[in-house]
Structures are given as structure tokens and as C-alpha cells.
Amino acid sequence: MINKLVIFGVGLIGGSLALALREAHFCKTVVGCSRNAVHLQKAVDLGVIDSFSLDPAEAVRDADMVLLAVPMGAMRHLLQQIKPVLPADAILTDAGSTKGSIVAEVAQVFGADFTRFVPGHPIAGREKSGVEAAISDLYVNRRVILTPQAHTDADAIAKVEAMWRVTGALLEQMPVELHDQVLAATSHLPHVLAFSLVDTLLNMPQREDILRYAAGGFRDFTRIASSDPVMWRDICLTNKAAILAVIAAFQHNLGEFAALIEAQDGESLHNRMANAKQARDNYVASL
Amino acid sequence: MINKLVIFGVGLIGGSLALALREAHFCKTVVGCSRNAVHLQKAVDLGVIDSFSLDPAEAVRDADMVLLAVPMGAMRHLLQQIKPVLPADAILTDAGSTKGSIVAEVAQVFGADFTRFVPGHPIAGREKSGVEAAISDLYVNRRVILTPQAHTDADAIAKVEAMWRVTGALLEQMPVELHDQVLAATSHLPHVLAFSLVDTLLNMPQREDILRYAAGGFRDFTRIASSDPVMWRDICLTNKAAILAVIAAFQHNLGEFAALIEAQDGESLHNRMANAKQARDNYVASL
Numbered sequence: 319m320i321n322k323l324v325i326f327g328v329g330l331i332g333g334s335l336a337l338a339l340r341e342a343h344f345c346k347t348v349v350g351c352s353r354n355a356v357h358l359q360k361a362v363d364l365g366v367i368d369s370f371s372l373d374p375a376e377a378v379r380d381a382d383m384v385l386l387a388v389p390m391g392a393m394r395h396l397l398q399q400i401k402p403v404l405p406a407d408a409i410l411t412d413a414g415s416t417k418g419s420i421v422a423e424v425a426q427v428f429g430a431d432f433t434r435f436v437p438g439h440p441i442a443g444r445e446k447s448g449v450e451a452a453i454s455d456l457y458v459n460r461r462v463i464l465t466p467q468a469h470t471d472a473d474a475i476a477k478v479e480a481m482w483r484v485t486g487a488l489l490e491q492m493p494v495e496l497h498d499q500v501l502a503a504t505s506h507l508p509h510v511l512a513f514s515l516v517d518t519l520l521n522m523p524q525r526e527d528i529l530r531y532a533a534g535g536f537r538d539f540t541r542i543a544s545s546d547p548v549m550w551r552d553i554c555l556t557n558k559a560a561i562l563a564v565i566a567a568f569q570h571n572l573g574e575f576a577a578l579i580e581a582q583d584g585e586s587l588h589n590r591m592a593n594a595k596q597a598r599d600n601y602v603a604s605l
Numbered sequence: 606m607i608n609k610l611v612i613f614g615v616g617l618i619g620g621s622l623a624l625a626l627r628e629a630h631f632c633k634t635v636v637g638c639s640r641n642a643v644h645l646q647k648a649v650d651l652g653v654i655d656s657f658s659l660d661p662a663e664a665v666r667d668a669d670m671v672l673l674a675v676p677m678g679a680m681r682h683l684l685q686q687i688k689p690v691l692p693a694d695a696i697l698t699d700a701g702s703t704k705g706s707i708v709a710e711v712a713q714v715f716g717a718d719f720t721r722f723v724p725g726h727p728i729a730g731r732e733k734s735g736v737e738a739a740i741s742d743l744y745v746n747r748r749v750i751l752t753p754q755a756h757t758d759a760d761a762i763a764k765v766e767a768m769w770r771v772t773g774a775l776l777e778q779m780p781v782e783l784h785d786q787v788l789a790a791t792s793h794l795p796h797v798l799a800f801s802l803v804d805t806l807l808n809m810p811q812r813e814d815i816l817r818y819a820a821g822g823f824r825d826f827t828r829i830a831s832s833d834p835v836m837w838r839d840i841c842l843t844n845k846a847a848i849l850a851v852i853a854a855f856q857h858n859l860g861e862f863a864a865l866i867e868a869q870d871g872e873s874l875h876n877r878m879a880n881a882k883q884a885r886d887n888y889v890a891s892l
Binding site for chain 1: 678728748750779783786787788790791792794795797798799800801802803804805806807808809811814815816818819823824825826827828829830831832833834835837838839841842845848849851852853854855856858859860862863865866867869871874875876877878879880881882884885886888889891892
């Protein structure tokens with residue numbers, strides 16, 4: 319049970335969390351905070367939050383759970399605003415797609431020995447975004463990865479886990495760096511590839527014919543190129559090292575593939591693709 | 606109306622064409638030919654073809670329409686077998702994903718002035734393959750691209766168009782080279798990227814965690830990596846120049862993307878991704 323949950327940035331992610339907790343009567347009150355009163359009023363009208371504030375310091379008064387869901391570029395300033403007034407027993411958590419950068423930001427503002435921050439990443443989403451897209455079952459059977467550190471309070475971790483479990487999510491823990499590397503490979507790289515593919519095709523001389531004849535494969539493949547560019551810019555900026563590393567690995571692999579085509583090495587091409595098919599089929603079967 | 610349709614290679618593509626034509630009573634008889642009697646009997650049992658032959662020369666006797674749907678590696682030998690006995694007014698057509706190579710093969714065997722070959726490419730498919738996967742409505746509202754040459758008989762083109770129209774397909778024509786370039790961009794490149802992505806991830810040290818945490822984006826993105834490796838090997842071999850060209854363009858684009866990440870140029874990253882999103886959203890809206 320949460321007394322007062324404060325959500326900074328009431329969008330799809332924070333909004334869906336609030337709806338799920340509301341359905342389960344898990345919070346006495348849910349307060350939203352951002353700089354957009356119209357948007358926050360909408361969240362109230364939609365029944366996502368109970369009330370809102372435009373003042374972060376006021377919002378966190380008496381809060382026991384605080385979810386940080388603002389863009390990374392706004393995070394440092396927000397943390398600085400709430401630090402002086404955050405209750406001593408309040409828990410700070412987040413829902414960002416990368417963990418290393420926010421761990422560093424919180425350490426910078428709150429000190430490296432701050433024990434009440436539980437970094438979290440719910441692996442869920444929809445093509446739509448914003449509070450209007452929020453749904454109470456977004457997290458059912460979805461994984462939420464927490465990346466607590468050695469000094470993070472065990473009871474804070476337990477409370478964040480309990481909160482997410484109410485939504486139907488499955489909880490796991492990973493070290494910060496491994497999280498960022500794994501997500502770079504499984505999520506960030508595919509998005510970068512999709513953006514690059516669309517951009518490459520847009521810049522080809524046969525562009526009109528290309529868009530005309532793009533078939534189902536292109537549509538599926540580039541679905542993630544319809545993702546929110548603000549969020550993805552932030553992911554690229556905050557997970558730079560891991561993303562550059564996987565891009566380099568991919569470039570190397572694609573170069574090998576091209577070399578096999580150049581050499582017309584049909585056998586190696588077949589084996590490479592057969593292995594990939596096998597691995598992907600196994601993966602899908604395991605879901 | 607077709608008197609005798611002969612299909613070399615009775616799989617998903619040829620089988621579905623046969624089923625559609627059968628439903629419309631468009632062929633007096635449909636004969637299948639390959640080297641696999643068990644497979645061909647299955648096609649008869651499934652009602653896809655009326656009869657079969659294991660001898661190409663016997664199969665094409667009295668044929669008026671011949672569909673070549675064997676793997677590219679088997680094409681030259683097949684053409685050599687049927688050349689001596691193909692009726693003078695018979696029409697040769699195909700359903701391959703690349704056009705330049707088969708146009709060259711036919712020209713090599715039948716002569717550069719052979720007027721009865723109408724290269725075709727139905728843009729349709731399913732994840733499953735083989736005659737068991739054949740369905741009569743596979744081509745409904747799907748595009749079939751014909752790539753006739755200057756010397757191709759107009760009546761041959763008209764008859765191939767008429768045949769495909771019966772299946773519900775939409776007919777278009779393109780120059781051979783443009784077809785291969787456009788398909789390299791919209792179909793072949795995405796498949797190569799999907800194969801490379803799976804292969805890259807398989808070879809990373811964090812492989813187990815990666816496969817564990819691969820989310821919906823990875824699943825959708827790599828769906829086409831479950832494609833038939835034999836078919837895709839042949840596509841890579843027969844559309845080498847166009848595919849290498851688009852791979853190079855893509856690698857250049859991805860390199861630019863990586864450079865923006867390295868430089869932490871958030872504005873350029875955002876604009877690049879916003880443009881891609883816009884273009885893709887427009888494309889999907891136009892479908």
C-alpha cells in the first residue's frame with residue numbers, strides 16, 4: 319500500500335502504472351506533476367491521477383513513493399528541485415529505458431551514498447504515447463527490470479517490487495551495466511537500424527518506386543521507426559557507449575555478409591541464414 | 606483460358622497460383638514437374654495439380670503456359686532440357702524475386718531474341734512454404750510485377766497478365782534493372798539486416814541475457830529472419846550488385862547515425878528520427 323504516489327511526467331508509462339494501482343486500490347492518492355497544467359488536468363479528467371501540482375517541491379511533500387518519468391534532459395533540474403524537500407523515508411524510482419545515466423544523475427544530486435533510489439525499467443510500451451494512451455493492463459505479464467546497487471535499501475527495493483507486482487508485472491534484477499548492454503542489443507540497436515533503413519530508402523534516387531513497392535516486410539520491419547523521436551534521442555544520448563558498441567558489432571557482421579555476397583559464397587550464406595532462422599525460431603518457441 | 610499450364614517447382618507460389626486458377630476454371634489442365642515424385646503426388650492429392658511428370662521434356666509437350674518456379678541454381682539445366690521441345694507458341698514465365706539473372710539465363714539458353722519469355726514477380730508470400738501452404742487467395746490484391754523487354758511479344762504479356770488477374774492480383778510493369786534495385790531496397794536489404802541482427806546478437810558474450818530479454822520489437826524486427834535460407838541465398842546470389850549497393854548505402858547511413866551519437870548531437874538525432882517517423886507514418890497511411 320502506498321500513501322502518496324507522485325508521478326513526474328504523466329504519460330503512457332506513468333499513467334498506466336497509476337491506472338493499474340488505482341484499479342487495485344493500492345494508493346491513497348496519486349499526484350501528477352509536470353509543467354503542463356492542461357495536460358495534467360486531462361490526466362485528472364481521465365481518472366489517471368487524483369490531483370496535480372506544477373511545483374515539484376510542493377508535489378513531493380509527504381510522498382512515500384516518487385516515480386521519475388520525465389525526459390532525461392529534464393531530470394537533473396527536477397532532482398535538484400526535490401532534493402531539499404524529499405521526505406527522508408520516501409522512495410525514488412524511475413521507468414527509463416537506460417539505467418546508467420540516471421544512476422549517475424541521482425548520485426550527482428543526492429550523493430553517491432543515497433540509499434532510497436531504486437532504478438527501474440518496465441519493458442512495455444505501445445505505438446501510441448501520452449496519457450490518453452494509458453491503459454491499466456499495460457504491464458500484465460511484462461518484465462520490469464530493477465537495477466538496485468549494493469547500497470540500495472532492501473526495504474525500498476521490496477516496496478518498488480510490490481508496487482510493480484500489483485500491475486501484473488514480472489520482476490527481475492540486473493546489474494546496471496549489463497542492463498544497458500542487453501537493452502542496447504535487443505531494443506536500442508533494432509530501433510537505430512529501423513530509423514537508418516527508412517532514412518536510407520528516403521534518400522535513394524528510386525525513392526518513389528521504393529515507397530510504392532515496399533511490401534509487408536518493410537512495414538513490419540520499420541514499425542519501430544514510428545517510435546517517439548524524443549524518447550529515442552534520449553536513449554541514444556544516455557546509452558552512448560553500449561549502443562556504439564553494438565552498432566560496431568553489427569556493422570562488422572553486415573560487412574561479413576556483404577563479403578560473402580561479393581564472393582558469391584552460396585554455402586556460407588545459406589549456413590549463416592539457416593543458423594539465424596534456427597535461433598529465431600527457437601527464441602519464438604520459447605516465448 | 607489456358608489449355609495446359611505446366612508448373613516447374615510446385616511450392617507455395619506455384620501451388621497457390623494453380624489453386625486460384627483452378628477455382629476460376631481457367632486451365633483445362635495443370636501439370637506439375639520436379640524431381641520429387643512423393644512431393645508431386647502430394648500436390649495431386651491436395652488438388653493443386655491434375656497430374657505430374659518427372660521429365661521436363663515430356664511435361665512441356667503441348668503446353669501453352671509454362672511457369673518456372675525452381676531454385677535459381679536449377680534453372681539453367683531446366684531451360685536446356687525444355688528448349689528443344691517447347692512448343693513455338695508456348696509462353697514461358699516465372700515468379701522469382703529477382704529478374705535480371707533469369708532474364709540473362711533465358712537469353713543464354715533461348716537466345717537474346719527469344720520473344721516468348723515474360724519475367725514476372727508476384728509480391729506475396731507467407732512464413733510457411735511448400736505446397737502444403739498453398740492457398741487460392743494468396744494473390745488477392747497483391748502486386749505482380751512483370752518486367753518484359755522491348756522484344757517480348759505483346760500477346761504473351763497480355764496472356765500472362767490475364768492469368769495473374771484471375772488470381773485477384775494487381776498487375777504492374779517495370780524495367781528489369783529498376784525492379785531489382787527497388788526490391789533490393791524494400792525487401793532484400795531488410796532481410797539481410799534481420800539475418801545480420803540475429804547473427805550479431807547470437808555472437809555477443811551476453812547472448813543468454815540477450816535472448817531472455819529480447820522484447821516485442823526484436824520479435825517483429827527479426828520475423829523475416831525466419832525466412833527460407835535457400836530462397837534467400839539465391840536472392841543474394843542473383844541480385845548481387847543491387848544488394849551490395851543498398852548495403853553500402855545503409856552502412857554509410859548507419860555510420861552517420863553512429864557519428865551523431867558519438868558527438869552527442871541530440872538535435873540532429875532527433876530530426877533524423879522525426880523525419881523517419883514522418884515518412885513511415887505517411888507510408889502506412891497510404892496503404
